[in-house]
Amino acid sequence: NSKETERRWSLDDFDVGRALGKGKFGRVYLAREKKSGYVVALKILFKAELIEAKVEKQLRREIEIQSHLRHPNILRLYGYFYDAKRVYLILEYAAQGEMYKHLRKVETFAEDLAAKYIYQMADALRYLHKKHVIHRDIKPGGGIFQNSLSFIPPSRQLFVYKYLQNFAENLLVGIKGELKIADFGWSVHAPNTRRKTMCGTLDYLPPEMVEGKEHNEAVDLWSLGVLCYEFLCGVPPFEDRSSYKNTYRRIAKVDLKIPSHVSREAGDLITKLLQYQPEKRLSLDQVLVHPWVVKYQMEQQ
Numbered sequence: 654n655s656k657e658t659e660r661r662w663s664l665d666d667f668d669v670g671r672a673l674g675k676g677k678f679g680r681v682y683l684a685r686e687k688k689s690g691y692v693v694a695l696k697i698l699f700k701a702e703l704i705e706a707k708v709e710k711q712l713r714r715e716i717e718i719q720s721h722l723r724h725p726n727i728l729r730l731y732g733y734f735y736d737a738k739r740v741y742l743i744l745e746y747a748a749q750g751e752m753y754k755h756l757r758k759v760e761t762f763a764e765d766l767a768a769k770y771i772y773q774m775a776d777a778l779r780y781l782h783k784k785h786v787i788h789r790d791i792k793p794g795g796g797i798f799q800n801s802l803s804f805i806p807p808s809r810q811l812f813v814y815k816y817l818q819n820f821a822e823n824l825l826v827g828i829k830g831e832l833k834i835a836d837f838g839w840s841v842h843a844p845n846t847r848r849k850t851m852c853g854t855l856d857y858l859p860p861e862m863v864e865g866k867e868h869n870e871a872v873d874l875w876s877l878g879v880l881c882y883e884f885l886c887g888v889p890p891f892e893d894r895s896s897y898k899n900t901y902r903r904i905a906k907v908d909l910k911i912p913s914h915v916s917r918e919a920g921d922l923i924t925k926l927l928q929y930q931p932e933k934r935l936s937l938d939q940v941l942v943h944p945w946v947v948k949y950q951m952e953q954q
């Protein structure tokens with residue numbers, strides 16, 4: 654309820670436990686709110702580092718965006734607080750941790766598991782794209798910070814899509830094995846140690862962004878295709894571990910080779926998402942009714 658986000662939290666409200674992971678700007682810890690016993694993830698950021706990297710505004714925007722999002726496949730940001738040196742993000746705890754650890758452990762996901770994750774991702778992206786429209790209407794001052802997203806001219810609101818650009822770097826898994834998109838902060842745009850490649854974001858960039866052209870939410874459909882490929886093949890489709898230039902070239906040429914072990918339906922979905930022209934890519938609604946995605950939803954029900 655809104656009470657959670659309004660009340661003043663402090664570190665004394667929590668018992669802090671083991672470290673869950675570390676990002677560029679700080680660490681995440683398991684924590685329990687003392688009164689309710691509620692378990693959360695507490696991300697601790699150092700103000701000095703945020704100021705030095707000039708990302709305070711981005712953090713405000715992230716808090717503003719995330720505090721209005723409610724979707725089972727988007728990690729909740731319950732609130733935040735700060736003290737003299739640090740900013741603390743009170744986050745939903747994703748009990749099964751980082752998606753990449755699961756993928757690396759099994760190398761490739763079975764097609765039914767990959768289809769479940771793609772369905773959940775498409776559903777979350779559809780929600781986010783709709784929210785962007787609503788975000789344009791957030792009444793001034795309606796958010797925690799005055800400079801809420803709504804003050805940004807629509808053209809720059811595409812910034813939020815970029816947050817999703819490397820969502821693959823920031824997928825977590827909830828207690829019931831459900832996918833959770835996390836970490837909308839730019840912090841993850843920095844070279845990310847989480848993946849073997851120096852800067853994971855490259856693998857997920859669509860041709861229009863690689864070529865610095867205008868882009869819109871169709872970038873997320875491209876990324877969804879890259880994610881689906883990586884779930885089924887264990888590596889992203891255009892990766893060239895030796896050089897960024899070659900990865901760029903392969904993306905711009907859509908140099909896509911789908912291995913024979915990938916089913917025809919899965920290959921069909923990937924091919925229809927990894928289209929050079931943004932308007933040719935499947936829409937999120939079409940992804941949600943694609944035979945490969947739907948086939949496994951029946952089994953789930």
Ligand SMILES: Cn1ncc2ncnc(NCCc3cnc(NC(=O)Nc4cccc(C(F)(F)F)c4)s3)c21
Nearest residue numbers: 673674678694708711712746747750836838839840
């Ligand atoms: C690893 N792990 N395992 C279980 C688990 N459960 C929950 N969470 C985890 N990890 C944290 C995931 C995050 C969610 N939101 C984030 N947000 C952020 O880090 N924002 C942020 C940081 C620094 C700078 C900026 C700025 F200013 F550039 F915008 C923005 S991090 C978990």
